[in-house]
Amino acid sequence: MALPSYASTGQRVWHYAFRVICGLILFYLIAPLLVVVPLSFNAQDFFTFTPEMLRLDPAGYSLEHYRDFFTNVDWQGPLWNSLAIAPVATLLAVALGTLAAVGLSQSHVPFKRAIMAILISPMIVPLIISAAGMYFFYSRIGLQGTYWGVVLAHAALGIPFVIITVTATLVGFDKSLTRAAASLGAGPMRTFWTVQMPLILPGVISGALFAFITSFDEVVVVMFLGAAGQKTLPWQMFIGLREQISPTILAAATVLIAVSILLLAALELLRRRNERLRGLTPN
Amino acid sequence: QDASAELPPCEGCAESMVIMSWGGAYQNSQLKAYVEPYIAQTGIAVTWDESSNEAIAKLRAAQEAGNMPFDLVDVEGPDAQRACDEGLAAEIDVAEVLAPGADGATVEDDFGDSLINDCYVPQIYFSTTFGYRTDVAEWNGATPDDLCDVFDTTAFPGKRSLQASPKKNLEWALICDGVPAADVYKVLEEEGGVERALAKLDTIKGDVIWWTAGAETPQLLADKEVVIGSTYNGRLFSVIAEQGQPVEMLWDYQNFDFDGWIVPAGLDEARMNRVMHFLHFATDTQRLADQAKYIAYGPARASSQPLVSTHAELGIEMAPFMPTNPDNMKNFLVNNIEWWADHQDEVEATFQNWLAQ
Amino acid sequence: MVQPSTDAFVQFDRVQKSYDGQTLVVKDLNLSIPKGEFLTMLGPSGSGKTTCLMMLAGFETATNGEIRLQGRNINDVPPHKRGIGMVFQNYALFPHMSVAENLSFPLEVRKMGQAEREAKVKRALDMVQMGAFANRRPAQLSGGQQQRIALARALVFEPELVLMDEPLGALDKQLREHMQFEIKHIADNLGITVVYVTHDQTEALTMSDRVAVFNDGRIQQLAPPDELYEAPVNSFVAQFIGENNTMTGVVTAMERDRCVVRLDSGDEIDAMPVNVSRVGERTKVSIRPERVEFNRARFQPGAHTLRARVEEFIYMGDIFRTRLSVAGNDDFVIKTRNAPDQTRLQPGQEIEIGWLPQDCRALDAA
Amino acid sequence: MVQPSTDAFVQFDRVQKSYDGQTLVVKDLNLSIPKGEFLTMLGPSGSGKTTCLMMLAGFETATNGEIRLQGRNINDVPPHKRGIGMVFQNYALFPHMSVAENLSFPLEVRKMGQAEREAKVKRALDMVQMGAFANRRPAQLSGGQQQRIALARALVFEPELVLMDEPLGALDKQLREHMQFEIKHIADNLGITVVYVTHDQTEALTMSDRVAVFNDGRIQQLAPPDELYEAPVNSFVAQFIGENNTMTGVVTAMERDRCVVRLDSGDEIDAMPVNVSRVGERTKVSIRPERVEFNRARFQPGAHTLRARVEEFIYMGDIFRTRLSVAGNDDFVIKTRNAPDQTRLQPGQEIEIGWLPQDCRALDAA
Amino acid sequence: MPAGLGARGAAATPGPMVAADGTPLKASLARSLRRQKMRALLLIAPLLLFIVVSFVLPIGDMLLRSVQNGIVPDTLPRTVVALRDDPAEVPGEAVFEALYADLVVAEEYKVHTQLGSRLNYEMGGASSMFRGAGRAVGRFGTDIYAEQFEDADPALVDPARWAVWMADPAVREALPRTADAYDAWAGFTAELGGDDPAAEELGDVVYAALYRDLASGAQAPGLPAVDVAGFESVSLRDEFIADDAGWGEPAIWDLLRTFSPRVTAGYYLNAVDLQMGPDGVEMRPEGDRIYLQLFVRTMILSVTITATCILLGYPVAFLLASLPMRSANLLMILVLLPFWTSLLVRTSAWKVLLQQQGVINDLLVWAGLIGNDGRLALINNQTGTIIAMTHILLPFMILPLYSVMKGIPPTYVRAAKSLGANDWTAFWRVYFPQSIPGIGAGSILVFILAIGYYITPELVGGTKGVFISNRIAYHISDSLNWGLAAALGTILLAVVLLLYWAYDRMVGIDNVKLGG
Ligand SMILES: Nc1ncnc2c1ncn2[C@@H]1O[C@H](COP(=O)(O)OP(=O)(O)OP(=O)(O)O)[C@@H](O)[C@H]1O
Ligand SMILES: Nc1ncnc2c1ncn2[C@@H]1O[C@H](COP(=O)(O)OP(=O)(O)OP(=O)(O)O)[C@@H](O)[C@H]1O
Ligand SMILES: [Mg+2]
């Protein structure tokens, strides 16, 4: 998109205007984060830019809310709960989802559309309906208020993401590779683990990240399904927003944003590495 | 402190409890005043569940599912009434379970009016009242001192925040529409009474931000988003005393209500024993008075009143912030729990429809 | 059709295949391949070549019929137990493994010891002259190098049968010719049986012991290259293999291996009857561009000749292609070698052309 | 190097191009194309052909130098104002428009009236014999048909210059040959100037008036096809165009257009000096397979001949390829036409080969 | 491979194809593919089972609630039966007796309040009637029967004897109402009080039933003979009407009749602002009509959000698609980052930004674009919902758009330019039409997600910017009208499924891409 030498003035203006517009939209996308991060250093207990903060007076800032986040059991408990729930839900979603995506990518799958629709349904059914439905049903079978109840529900919510990303990867997957493995004498399991899995790994990982974030950021279902013992970070944030609006929420969010950036960067590096491996040079 | 000697051992009791409460400062006061001391003495595990906002829904769903995760539920009076009416809460023989007053008063006398039904163990009086900013330029130095100033957007321009619920709002609207406080519920029950209240609310509807959670009004006041707003008096206490915001309270026609415990129906014996053991401890005279050190709510026991002193951390005299302080009680309303229990369904539906219009 | 022979190494017996339950992609295929043969399946796109190969390899199931390997029905043997080596069109090298790991893979799944594996991998790499590249990733190799690795991988576990599906399709012409040569040599040296799929006729002719020409799900002709080129059994094969000049006409005289055809233009020519049996029958006569002579000195005595006008002279490097107008057909092509003494015909020139009767084949009129 | 001519239709004047500011992809390109010429750019992948075409079309800007169209510098003219027709490798037919809409597009953007548009579209479609397909979508056409539409679209607005970037790359051999013929004819009939990019040498030789052989960002030779094939100026061109037998040796005698080379095996041969100038110089001699004679009757009197042993006989249909072992080189190939009286050499046979000295070119030793 | 090539063979042979062995081609094909199909299904089965159990069944179960109406026949079984035989507008004594018995039992189990709440959804005031009646039944004058029976024969008030009588089938047959009332009484006595019925004083309800049985001429073997003709009796009808005049009006009885069946369309009618009136289905009163309006608002807001997403997403996706891979991936992080940040946090951040004293208004005032008293209302209304939700859903628009745009080869635009089109024409006539599938994919995705959103409108939407989902949530956790919530949810779900179906048709669900 470099500007060619023959561009007219109008084109030049538009060229830069377009970039400015895109810049503004991208700014809109991250604007909330730009609010969240500074406010988490607020020395006061409100979500407000205090005059001290605006004057960049050091007194207007403090690490108090971070201290609160890292020491208060009200936050640490949920943090650990989230860390106990999300990975297990992710693992479940990824294991089952990958298996099914591999199945779905085969050439002869009866009722493929219907099956796909069912597997994707947790993504399209409005969350409040899912939450309520699971609440009543899980109560009936004794899963409500249990760790496994939340894990199962979160796994179900994460599965569409795994299915979507892994099937997308499999669409680009060269079937002749698995055939080659078979022709070389490898059975189906071995072919899967040694040939298919390493190659679709980026898709699986990105599906896993989506599943993870789904669970890690989920508040509606867990509030219905969880008992006090399964209180997760978003739940705690939600309570915080309702009962005690405190920038500790923002401190928690900032920590999570930092983690997200790390994860995304890791993903990008992984993708680049994979491209190098496969010899796909960028463009 | 001295309670350790009194606390009898608990035979055949469950070793853990799940308590549903409101979270925030209120829950913190409960924690400090009696849950932590109780844990210190018994070593049981206590888990909090901050869903008192949806207490009835949670209880009902849990009951329908036959799987009751909560041992003790903190609810407002009307919810207690409803839970009791619907069989969601167990009946409690307060005389047997609770400790008599430290001054020797019987349980019934000590709690007095707050014992609104057979399921309820009250803890505190709280009131819903208004806070206003003191730095509103447009008011030209005037400050609201009358409930009806809330409805007067010419003298006191600016946004207000009100609870997205008919309770209290309808009563206040009627009072400002000229109904004597004593007749409010009578008028509400009459044909067209609710509509009359709503019509009064219509006059300020465009200036209202509706809140559903107690923390919203303080935040809105602090953000200058509203100039005046209703909330629980304890919340305003923390805005004023702890956060030092330029806010003051308007006590005129503060609306009293109770907050207290109910025990879900159908707990097994071990859990029931534990809950009763805890209630005995947590609602004695000293414990309820202790709670008022952490939050500006009045203890439900008469015998605790004299023990209320200063804030545990700030050292502020708590009395001026107490709804029960005579200075604050020149005009007040008491939430008519029974009337609300009977009429909540229809009034709520009408009100929500009105809101959605 | 081929007679079922019990000692055939690979045998397709009345095999049919349909993907959709409506159309047959392979129709009644019968084919036996003796051990050590280099057999090529040649045919236009969509004629079912890959499908046959995939059935043999076990990646598609025959809808009907039997496929036998060393006399044993393999319909129910899964692909990884068939022990058939395979080279794919796009090579299908595992991109996440090094060259050596790729080659080692089939040995590992056969639970071979490390030392033995290494020895075999080395031998296979040397065979394709890629010993120095053992630690590269496939992405770091050129197309031709990848091709060689794919070949080595298909051979390293010493299968007796190797299938190749257009393995050279993605290479450029020079490399392709080079690899044709190498593959053929390796196959000959190791004595393995090869089933090779291509739609490049030159490749088929150059490499194969026998060629099976596919069209429309059937084998049209199964014969060694020269027989195929010089004695096509029907006009599809004649048309498909090499370039052809065709003219239609009616048979006017008939001997045992010689007939006279009166072309639609009225001219008479000599031809060899292949698919015609009696006088008066319509026929399409077919003659290869390189079999046409315009040097009178070389005409056979008494041969029928035709007058022709040169339309266009096309220089193609090693050969000259000259387009003529002959008996009303102005797309008649002759090819001559760019030899030192070769005449370059000029457009507009009038010449006389002729051929040996046995080079001009009277085929079905279809 | 071509002399800058003022009346050239297209002229590249000392053009350089770098994408990354570090390496020159096109190095000092000078080229003038007279009006009406069919010029082909031929070269291996990555040699900068497409880059040149894109600079001419205006999609890339030259880093240095000038490109002139009819004498006018077009560096600052945006692509859509250059009025150059272009056929892309993958056709680039707009998938959401019908064939007629595709053709109509360049006319619409030129604000031509409806009636005129329709007439022109019809004429263009008829020209490529696709009149019946006007309402189809590109996806409903076969590759060859799409190709024709792309051609028609590039011609419909009557540009005087048409650029084609490997337009036949995706077609199969038979179709490709057919389309080569058609494109050439249409170009000739309309009298347009064509710059054609390919890496298929046969295509280049068949179609072009002149061929520019690219390598490494430079034109190695710019000449008509037969000159290119028969008189390559350096060993890159010799190697790249057609098949070649090469042998290295030292010049032992030198005349004006004839020299004697002693090969590394000790044998002596006659050759024409091209890139050698003095006795004692090392050289690579190059001879085309079809220029080698083994029929003694045709040898020139007094010519040097070599003994050879037949290694392999490869049947390729219209020609025979025979691999010989000559003077220590066992990759020496000769090609003979599959003519009725052609000898089929047998492996193991010992023969004598020779050639005209002017067919054996002594080139640089690189 | 062009399928057309293979199809040529079929044209020659019309009719069903038959394989070489004579079986129909379809059948032999199916046979040869069976193993592959099984394998694929086997791989999918665990997940399918998982989703069905953990998700589909719960949703189905939830949706069933929208028609279930067991509460009326379960709480008032006797009344429902009695009402069937009494066509009067306000029924007679028999129905009131049944109602009395039912309410006595219901009051013990405390379920009458739930019934009241349930009926209140259909008729304002029903709740307080049932609550009142529940409190009143204990005070009804039915205690006179026990006294009179005791006077007649003390054995009749002996719980132990009653236990024996009520175990005798002959007695039960002779005194059906009594047996029924006794069973109910004994049931709750044992169940709720944990007491032995054979040792407890019988409830009035049993004596009232006995009186009715005997008064209608029943003769029970084994019981002391009592002549009840001289007994003083109470009219339960009068008692009820005295407690609440509503019992004497036809409305409540119409309502009970309408909602006696176990299955009801009532919730659905309610969900579209209809109700079951005496003359069939009719619109609800003006002030109660909110759901249609909410559905319409949900649609309008979702469409608006989708449109803004297109407007904002298109340029960004275009930029991303035209940048080199590396820079595109870096910018992509900016797109994905908010996607990865807690929804709650983002929403609260919008509050901070948008409120009247918030950052944006401050900036505008500072820049002099608006006056201090002209601060914009950007939150707690539809604007707030649109801004915050567009922000949240924008990545769902950008990602599919980007993947479609990535797939448009640059040669098309080049071709257009070589044909004489300027930048705009090349974009509008050539590039844009090819990116439409991306717009379609993104739009449906965004629309589906928007239409079911809940948390964000709840926090920033005020009263005018909320969606139907908020109403569903309200009915689930505040008003406890789960049936209505389920009905609203079913309608919403139906809309979403319809869209999903369209999406699958247009794009194919397997073409959705998330991220590069
Ligand atoms: N998996 C499949 N499902 C349905 N039809 C198929 C499938 N694979 C191939 N076909 C059809 O079967 C026919 C034969 O295909 P096949 O791949 O065997 O042809 P081919 O001879 O290998 O052609 P090519 O030279 O183009 O590779 C074609 O019409 C093709 O469309
Ligand atoms: N957009 C680009 N950015 C950077 N380098 C490029 C770009 N396009 C081409 N190149 C590089 O420029 C060189 C010449 O490329 P060009 O496409 O002109 O070759 P070509 O002769 O057309 O090759 P081919 O026959 O493979 O199409 C190659 O090394 C290529 O990698
Ligand atoms: Mg094929």
Ligand SMILES: [Mg+2]
């Ligand atoms: Mg190129």
